[in-house]
Amino acid sequence: MNDYPGPEKDDFKTLTDLREEREDVGRNCSTNPTMGDIIHMRFSRRAFMGGSLAVAAISTTVSPLALLTADDARAEMSGTFDFTEVEAGVDETHHVAEGYDADVLLRWGDKLFADSPEFDPKNQTAAAQQKLFGYNNDYVGFIPLDGSPDHGLLVVNHEYTNAELMFPGFATIQKVTEDGKEKEKVVLGDYTKELVDIEMAAHGGTIVEIRKVDGKWQPVLDGKFNRRITATTEMQLSGPVAGHERVKTPSDPTGVKVLGTVNNCAGGVTAWGTYLMAEENFHGYFGGELAADHPEAAQMERVGAPGGDYAWWTFYDRFDMGKEPTEANRFGWVVEVDPMDPNSVPKKRTALGRFKHEGAESVVNKDGRVVFYCGDDERFDYVYKFVTKGTYNPDDRAANLDLLDEGTLYVAKFSENGTVAWMPLVHGEGPLTAGNGFNSQADVLIETRRAADLLEATKMDRPEDVQPNPATGKVYVMLTNNTKRKADQVDAANPRGDNAFGHIIEITETDGDFAALTSRWDVLLKCGDPSVAEVGASFSTATTKNGWFGMPDNCAIDADGRLWVSTDGNNAKATGRTDGVWAVETEGEGRGTSKLFFRVPVGAEMCGPAFNPTGDTFFLAVQHPGDAGLATYETPATRWPDFRDDMPVRPAVVAVTRQGGGKIA
Numbered sequence: 122m123n124d125y126p127g128p129e130k131d132d133f134k135t136l137t138d139l140r141e142e143r144e145d146v147g148r149n150c151s152t153n154p155t156m157g158d159i160i161h162m163r164f165s166r167r168a169f170m171g172g173s174l175a176v177a178a179i180s181t182t183v184s185p186l187a188l189l190t191a192d193d194a195r196a197e198m199s200g201t202f203d204f205t206e207v208e209a210g211v212d213e214t215h216h217v218a219e220g221y222d223a224d225v226l227l228r229w230g231d232k233l234f235a236d237s238p239e240f241d242p243k244n245q246t247a248a249a250q251q252k253l254f255g256y257n258n259d260y261v262g263f264i265p266l267d268g269s270p271d272h273g274l275l276v277v278n279h280e281y282t283n284a285e286l287m288f289p290g291f292a293t294i295q296k297v298t299e300d301g302k303e304k305e306k307v308v309l310g311d312y313t314k315e316l317v318d319i320e321m322a323a324h325g326g327t328i329v330e331i332r333k334v335d336g337k338w339q340p341v342l343d344g345k346f347n348r349r350i351t352a353t354t355e356m357q358l359s360g361p362v363a364g365h366e367r368v369k370t371p372s373d374p375t376g377v378k379v380l381g382t383v384n385n386c387a388g389g390v391t392a393w394g395t396y397l398m399a400e401e402n403f404h405g406y407f408g409g410e411l412a413a414d415h416p417e418a419a420q421m422e423r424v425g426a427p428g429g430d431y432a433w434w435t436f437y438d439r440f441d442m443g444k445e446p447t448e449a450n451r452f453g454w455v456v457e458v459d460p461m462d463p464n465s466v467p468k469k470r471t472a473l474g475r476f477k478h479e480g481a482e483s484v485v486n487k488d489g490r491v492v493f494y495c496g497d498d499e500r501f502d503y504v505y506k507f508v509t510k511g512t513y514n515p516d517d518r519a520a521n522l523d524l525l526d527e528g529t530l531y532v533a534k535f536s537e538n539g540t541v542a543w544m545p546l547v548h549g550e551g552p553l554t555a556g557n558g559f560n561s562q563a564d565v566l567i568e569t570r571r572a573a574d575l576l577e578a579t580k581m582d583r584p585e586d587v588q589p590n591p592a593t594g595k596v597y598v599m600l601t602n603n604t605k606r607k608a609d610q611v612d613a614a615n616p617r618g619d620n621a622f623g624h625i626i627e628i629t630e631t632d633g634d635f636a637a638l639t640s641r642w643d644v645l646l647k648c649g650d651p652s653v654a655e656v657g658a659s660f661s662t663a664t665t666k667n668g669w670f671g672m673p674d675n676c677a678i679d680a681d682g683r684l685w686v687s688t689d690g691n692n693a694k695a696t697g698r699t700d701g702v703w704a705v706e707t708e709g710e711g712r713g714t715s716k717l718f719f720r721v722p723v724g725a726e727m728c729g730p731a732f733n734p735t736g737d738t739f740f741l742a743v744q745h746p747g748d749a750g751l752a753t754y755e756t757p758a759t760r761w762p763d764f765r766d767d768m769p770v771r772p773a774v775v776a777v778t779r780q781g782g783g784k785i786a
């Protein structure tokens with residue numbers, strides 16, 4: 122493929138960039154210390170280098186590491202990953218390590234049922250989209266059938282939609298004058314109800330049976346478990362908030378029945394084989410105006426609702442906060458789906474709190490309780506864990522199906538002495554009392570963020586995936602970036618004040634007890650280009666110019682307990698590289714060494730990473746490919762994966778396998 126030339130304008134932002142900026146303003150006004158403050162206090166006497174993280178510095182500053190050739194650096198590597206590293210870069214297609222195949226398994230619009238219609242991008246309908254693979258695949262999980270590593274259910278979240286890339290003739294490139302400067306911009310057309318309905322049908326999730334045939338994965342279109350879940354699927358609120366006054370609406374006076382799930386970013390698969398879909402930026406789907414003196418106004422502002430990113434509220438009253446002000450209290454939860462019953466009603470598990478859930482990865486603790494880790498993905502928000510009250514029963518699946526309704530939610534406070542205190546969000550304890558406006562556990566959970574503020578949790582740099590490693594008792598916290606941390610929030614010696622590239626925290630649970638209330642923490646990696654001293658990145662010196670990354674987002678632990686990290690936001694123009702998946706050494710002398718395994722086509726973000734149980738397949742989700750520069754349906758930055766003039770660019774899940782078989786190594 123030809124090298125992609127990059128956007129024409131340095132200051133160009135795609136609609137996705139702009140939406141993300143609006144969504145993520147950092148709404149935590151409490152004075153709790155930020156993670157950067159804590160790292161600074163803990164490590165300021167060590168060899169952290171000062172300076173700003175300006176991306177512009179990348180091309181102008183060179184250190185000895187940058188002069189080391191990739192071959193030299195590789196020769197120094199003696200890690201646990203033996204694949205040959207991919208060259209970082211940017212072009213129209215994906216790249217995987219030599220000796221591996223990355224086959225497209227499911228694309229937006231692919232059939233999921235025997236009676237699915239053909240994908241017809243120029244004549245889309247909501248009815249067709251209900252039976253086709255949804256848009257913007259994010260979380261991917263694999264649930265084996267009959268214990269097989271080669272046959273199972275693939276569960277996939279469809280986080281959001283890019284109307285400008287989905288609908289022919291809908292978006293146009295127009296000349297506009299902004300701040301006295303003339304520039305070109307992508308402008309969306311007028312929504313119709315049918316377009317909104319297609320968007321709602323392209324959200325949610327997919328459950329689809331897949332099978333390996335002659336070494337290649339394929340969907341089983343007559344699989345009896347195949348199912349689409351969308352923004353209109355009937356769901357149930359369960360746990361402490363179910364039926365509460367604050368979740369009753371004009372359409373649902375019971376406060377139990379909810380339609381749909383939105384912005385399902387990452388998620389999880391439980392030990393009992395259910396699929397968790399985490400609701401992240403739910404506020405963007407709500408529009409209208411909530412009166413400033415409405416009792417919900419302050420807490421809605423804390424989550425940014427109404428965000429007004431979609432037109433849904435102009436066609437559906439429940440998304441209009443002026444008309445149904447409590448509907449937004451019914452979003453922001455973790456949804457549990459039983460994929461073994463295609464007619465099961467998904468349950469919003471309110472005991473896990475309401476915030477912008479990135480994901481919900483879990484581990485069965487040695488005492489049988491199950492521990493879920495959740496990041497709240499906004500600048501200056503928090504890391505949580507939830508410990509079930511009951512214990513997992515490996516011999517009785519049905520007995521586990523409501524484990525998520527009872528337990529304790531904790532929020533993390535990271536101290537400079539290297540400990541993490543997990544503070545319970547329990548009504549009546551500490552400040553979580555009627556005096557502070559919490560009359561019940563339901564109030565604590567609906568306003569999880571405010572409860573955590575009062576407990577003085579540590580403000581983090583956008584917590585994304587939080588992944589426990591059952592083999593080691595360690596937990597990895599992806600902190601993607603936080604450029605909104607102002608210089609006056611840290612002192613000059615804190616190099617990560619303007620944290621453009623993010624970092625990874627490693628939590629060590631005490632004695633391998635994931636339910637422990639006190640843990641230890643350390644920084645595994647400070648991300649960014651290690652050849653630029655000002656960035657202050659901490660990759661090992663064995664990491665090549667291809668091996669460093671920024672903006673860690675999702676991650677996976679493979680069957681051998683090794684860490685793989687996927688990224689979101691590596692700006693191809695500024696860094697000359699796309700997002701991808703990197704293998705990261707966490708143990709021994711090689712700790713902090715990272716290698717590039719797979720990279721996405723231009724404009725895409727890397728999501729999903731998930732292994733099958735034997736580790737011979739790595740499922741990866743390529744989200745919003747082509748979304749760079751002045752990207753519309755007619756002018757995507759790439760036409761991956763079909764490269765056909767009559768087919769739009771399509772988000773897709775790829776299955777990576779080793780040529781000739783064997784583990785991803």
Ligand code: FEO
Pocket residue numbers: 280386387401479498585
């Ligand atoms: Fe949907 Fe936190 O990324």
Ligand code: CA
Pocket residue numbers: 386387479585674675689
């Ligand atoms: Ca994410």
Ligand code: CA
Pocket residue numbers: 387480482586588675676677
């Ligand atoms: Ca994960």
